[in-house]
Amino acid sequence: MRVSRLVSRKHKEKPAEAQLASHIFLLRGGYVRPIANGIYSLLMPAKRIQHKIIGIIREEMDAIDGQEIQMPIVLPRELWQESGRWDSVEAELLRFKDRANHDMLLAMTHEEAVVALARTEVTSYKDYPFMLYQFQTKFRDEARSRGGLVRVREFIMKDAYSFHTSQADLDNYYDKCAKAYHRIFRRCGIPEVVSIQSDSGMMGGKVAHEYQLLTDSGEDKVVVCDKCHFYANNEVAVGIYQSEPEDLLPMEQIETPNVKTIDDLTAFTGMPETKMAKSVFYTTEKGETFCVVVRGDVEVNECKLQKIVQSLFNFATDEEVRKTGAVPGFACPIGLKCRVFVDHSVANGYNLICGANKEGYHTKNFNMRRDLPHAEVVDIATVKTGDICPRCGGQLSIKRGIEVGNIFKLGTRYTESMQMTYTDEKGEEHHPIMGCYGIGIGRLLASICEVRHDDYGPIWPLSVAPWQIQICAMKMDRKDIFETAETLYDDLQKAGYEVLFDDRNVSAGVQFADADLTGIPLRLTVAPRALAEGMIEYKVRGRDESGLVPIKEILPFVKNWIETEMQKYR
RNA sequence: CGGAAUGUAGCUCAGCCUGGUAGAGUACUACGUUCGGGACGUAGGGGCCAAGGGUUCGAAUCCCUUCAUUCCGACCA
Secondary structure, three states, X not given: OEOOOOOOOOOOOOOOOOXXXXXXXXXXXXXXXXXXXXXXXXXXXXXXXHHHHHHHHHHHHHHOOEEEOOOOOEEEHHHHHHHOHHHHOOOOOOEEEOOOOOEEEEOOOOHHHHHHXXXXXXXXXXXXXXXXXXXXXXXXXXXXXXXXXXEOOEEEEEEEEEEEOOHHHHHHHHHXXXXXHHHHHHHOOOOOOEEEEOOOHHHOOOOEEEEEEEOOOOOEEEEEEOOOOOEEEOOOOOOEOOOOOOOOOOOEEEEOOOOOOHHHXXXXXXXXXXXXXXXXEEEEOOOOEEEEEEEOOOEEOHHHHHHHHOOXXXXXXXXXXXXXXXXXXXXXXXXXXXXXXXXXXXXOOOOEEEEOOOOOEEEEEEOHHHHOOOOEEEOOEEOOOOOEOOOOOOEEEEEEEEEEEEEEEEEOHHHHHOOOOEEOOOXXXXXXXXXXXXXXXXXXXXXXXXXXXXXXXXXXXXXXXXXXXXXXXXXXXXXXXXXXXXXXXXHHHHOOOOEEEEOOOOOHHHHHHHHHHHOOOEEEEEOHHHHHOOEEEEXXXXXXXXXXXXXXXXXXXXXXXXXXXXXXXO
16 A cells, blocks of 8 residues: 555644544544544554454454354344343434334344344254354444543444353353453453453343453453452452451440541541441432441442342432431431341441431441341442452452453343243253353454554554555655665565555655554665665664665565564464 | 533634634645755635524624533443
């Protein structure tokens, strides 16, 4: 490709709307252009990167016996009614009517479609297991897209669905897929992606993992143990809150005028937050108020709480709190007329301070096991830096990450609701067990840029770079330069390399700056000084690796360099 | 869906407070001088100042409404 022909304008300045490095460079480098909120066009450089990423993923999916298919983007309402998601998924699902006034939707995921396909194709146990996958556009009407290609509304995803006749077979395949995912990220040049335990959210199912690229610019919170390399999503991570055993002292009331918050209480009593029990009240959508008790230093994890309560909720008003018999600011979980959930951090504590349900008073020496024995003990704590790892006793910390992929054990959630069955060797019918496996292609592209760039632009790994080689030619108006550069371009292309040739007669600064924004790994420069010696210069993007190569030896040099470099991405 | 900010040339922005009919840099076109890390000069093209309504003799500027974008939350396979 010639730069002079390439439709991909470069910008010197940071676009006003971009904050993330990947967003800035993808716009500045002429990779993507926004069309509407969270909807982008890809220009040739980005399209080529996407093509390479898809190629890598396809190889890895084929290697675990995946069968590539393609399902439609537009689906009819009936399919999603079968699974129940037409009603359970709200605004994120884009619905519309066709000319016959029939309800349709833009697929945000393809479980329904793949089950509809597979249930008529596969009816015997002999045909199991199998995995179907595709690269297909998804549309999710996100409340807030952001970060360029990191969170968009329309995007291409590799989604794969496996079908099994036993849990053991799914477990086995799930592990194979997990390994394939690590290979995919390694081959895409981001081997630091980690898999973490996650919440299965609206997908249903029990076991799920996310693949997170840990980076400060990520939007997800990830809990990490530096000692045993345990990773978990903040929504499911569990910390341990141990307390030194103490003798149980008798409860007593203390006078605490105007002391309402935990901060007030630590200041007033001189005791640490870890000796406090904090009561928080919520009211569900149905209007039921309940109380949760956590240690003073612990934040309630509302995602965990939602799963326990099985309902949406908001903070209770003071009036709602009073109805339970508690006094706002001096609330105590004892003797309330509502459900009470106690976090392990409080259940394991000794002689804590809590409210007294009496204006101006708190209670000393609250011991949940003794004083509130029938409360429900649950895990509703938000893990924070410094908490104890449940596996190894090391320290947990919170890091940020970008979720570049995920895998789920779906079970029979969809095959039951959509009545997909197979006949086993005894002639009995069963619902197959499913797994599903996703990778967002555009997000992966942006993520690579996010962690592989310098001040001047992206540094694409050779395995995904839009082109393998960039030719810069200084002073294209000189005949010797022109002829050498053109010949080099021809020869490299004939030898099968992907070459971007900057054939413009512009200054070195412009060429190099644009080359940096394009981020191609190997740059060859044809310039007067070296050419006088019969040499061509090479420079590796993002590294202190450069030198001169005799023109005659350029093809073997390139061959060797590319082969050596590609070793890193196998 | 809440809170905040911003919409002026392809891009980055000034002008707005204090109303008088549109500016800079960059990018683009032509010519000349330059030429190894975003050169310079001269000339030129390019804007319904987000949209709609109002106030006014007169609105990019003041007021109202809507829309869009960004940031922070909520939400999110």
